[in-house]
Amino acid sequence: MAVSSPDPSPGSPGSRSLRVRLLVSGAVAAVAAFGVVMVVPDASAAAGTLGAAAAQSGRYFGTAIAASRLGDSTYSTIAGREFNMVTAENEMKPDATEPQRGQFNFSSGDQIYNWATQRGMKVRGHTLAWHSQQPGWMQSLSGSSLRQAMIDHINGVMAHYKGKLAYWDVVNEAFNEDGSRRNSNLQGTGNDWIEVAFRTARNADPSVKLCYNDYNIENWSYGKTQGVYRMIQDFKSRGVPIDCVGLQTHFTGGSSLPSNFQTTLSSFAALGVDVALTEVDVTNASTSQYAGLTQACLNVSRCVGITVWGVRDSDSWRSGESPLLFDGGGNKKAAYTSVLNALNSAGPIQTTSPTPTGGSTSSPPPTQGTGNRIVGAQSGRCIDVPNASQNNGTRVQLYDCNGQTNQTWTLTSSKQLTVYGTRCLDAAGSGNGSAVQIYSCNGQTNQQWNVNSNGTITGVQSGRCLDVWGTGNGQQVQIYDCSGQANQRFSLN
Numbered sequence: 001m002a003v004s005s006p007d008p009s010p011g012s013p014g015s016r017s018l019r020v021r022l023l024v025s026g027a028v029a030a031v032a033a034f035g036v037v038m039v040v041p042d043a044s045a046a047a048g049t050l051g052a053a054a055a056q057s058g059r060y061f062g063t064a065i066a067a068s069r070l071g072d073s074t075y076s077t078i079a080g081r082e083f084n085m086v087t088a089e090n091e092m093k094p095d096a097t098e099p100q101r102g103q104f105n106f107s108s109g110d111q112i113y114n115w116a117t118q119r120g121m122k123v124r125g126h127t128l129a130w131h132s133q134q135p136g137w138m139q140s141l142s143g144s145s146l147r148q149a150m151i152d153h154i155n156g157v158m159a160h161y162k163g164k165l166a167y168w169d170v171v172n173e174a175f176n177e178d179g180s181r182r183n184s185n186l187q188g189t190g191n192d193w194i195e196v197a198f199r200t201a202r203n204a205d206p207s208v209k210l211c212y213n214d215y216n217i218e219n220w221s222y223g224k225t226q227g228v229y230r231m232i233q234d235f236k237s238r239g240v241p242i243d244c245v246g247l248q249t250h251f252t253g254g255s256s257l258p259s260n261f262q263t264t265l266s267s268f269a270a271l272g273v274d275v276a277l278t279e280v281d282v283t284n285a286s287t288s289q290y291a292g293l294t295q296a297c298l299n300v301s302r303c304v305g306i307t308v309w310g311v312r313d314s315d316s317w318r319s320g321e322s323p324l325l326f327d328g329g330g331n332k333k334a335a336y337t338s339v340l341n342a343l344n345s346a347g348p349i350q351t352t353s354p355t356p357t358g359g360s361t362s363s364p365p366p367t368q369g370t371g372n373r374i375v376g377a378q379s380g381r382c383i384d385v386p387n388a389s390q391n392n393g394t395r396v397q398l399y400d401c402n403g404q405t406n407q408t409w410t411l412t413s414s415k416q417l418t419v420y421g422t423r424c425l426d427a428a429g430s431g432n433g434s435a436v437q438i439y440s441c442n443g444q445t446n447q448q449w450n451v452n453s454n455g456t457i458t459g460v461q462s463g464r465c466l467d468v469w470g471t472g473n474g475q476q477v478q479i480y481d482c483s484g485q486a487n488q489r490f491s492l493n
């Protein structure tokens with residue numbers, strides 16, 4: 001089948017899950033007006049694809065995509081239908097993007113990026129600094145020239161994808177099994193190479209979440225897990241910019257699901273980072289391991305999504321272990337059903353009633369003027385300027401409401417949302433995933449917002465909605481296509 005007319009993406013207005021959720025939300029509204037705690041969705045809202053099922057709890061379900069397979073219609077049909085996040089399997093790695101020093105090539109990476117975003121999917125960049133899949137010229141460098149080449153590579157690649165990606169795996173696989181640093185040419189440039197990579201990346205594109213990614217860090221009592229944990233803890237304590245940890249979750253090649261996986265996820269999350277399962281595959285697609293790893297993610301609020309490392313068994317880098325959710329013919333395997341069922345039976349979203357206002361889900365029209373908090377409907381948390389910073393470019397986040405000036409916004413007659421009198425809520429770009437930050441007020445349309453009666457706040461320049469992917473303290477705010485879901489509803493009060 002040709003893919004010229006893809007199915008609606010899971011979050012798009014035409015998708016089944018959203019229609020169900022909208023119907024359900026009408027009923028919720030009527031009851032919520034009387035102050036009852038409601039749960040949605042009910043069993044009848046079971047979603048029919050992995051992406052839609054994950055979206056019910058605000059998560060994504062992704063796959064690795066190989067550009068060379070996109071012409072295979074079985075492959076692209078499944079991928080376009082089931083997933084809402086994409087990682088390029090090889091096409092954004094250093095050997096692909098900078099084959100000659102200073103000469104960048106984004107043709108295959110862009111092919112995947114365009115394919116995904118045309119279908120409403122988000123994209124994870126993979127990867128910027130890694131001991132493996134370096135171009136030949138980089139392999140032969142060392143010392144300060146390699147350090148500079150790494151910085152130039154990060155700047156070059158991130159400039160191309162600036163404002164376009166949801167996540168970047170900034171550094172991949174930098175640890176040994178015992179928790180010490182891997183002895184790579186990058187490590188040879190100095191132990192600070194990882195934090196330099198992250199600082200460079202934050203400067204290059206403040207809109208994208210920056211992740212450390214590794215394998216064999218799923219077992220909490222394993223040396224490598226502890227080594228990575230200590231590094232993230234150190235980075236957070238010293239203010240090195242890092243937003244997320246990717247656990248590759250290759251339960252292949254001799255590894256399997258540890259019983260303490262959830263403990264690992266929640267322990268990393270407790271450091272103040274998002275976690276994600278980034279490259280999942282499981283030997284012979286064990287249904288219990290697939291269900292278990294899915295459930296572990298669902299049980300941790302900062303586990304933002306799951307990505308499997310390929311579509312069909314025949315597409316897998318470990319095809320001999322038949323580790324994926326579709327067989328070589330494109331049929332759903334038992335593991336597919338176990339994952340879908342786990343996603344569909346995820347703890348329902350709890351909705352506490354708003355102030356009784358007579359049965360409408362809409363927030364009251366916003367009050368123009370001073371002293372407003374901007375409170376997330378899903379999180380109950382406030383839009384907050386971290387550390388009360390007044391610096392231009394400081395990205396705003398969700399945080400426990402505390403009534404302080406860094407959470408106090410004024411809606412002006414020219415549609416600005418000002419803070420501290422002089423700074424404006426500002427979109428760093430207009431694409432999906434662009435950061436929302438503070439900046440000196442300048443009257444431009446990326447600083448103008450429509451505060452809508454349905455609870456959304458849309459950027460005048462982009463037409464996109466203020467959006468958060470999670471509910472925890474520190475969750476960053478971005479703009480994204482309006483989906484009608486609770487993570488895009490806010491009240492000014």
Ligand code: XIL
Binds near residue numbers: 248
């Ligand atoms: C693998 C790809 O799947 C293969 O096609 C390629 O030959 C080697 O790399 N950890 C990672 C991924 O972070 O980038 C690797 O992908 C698998 C292990």
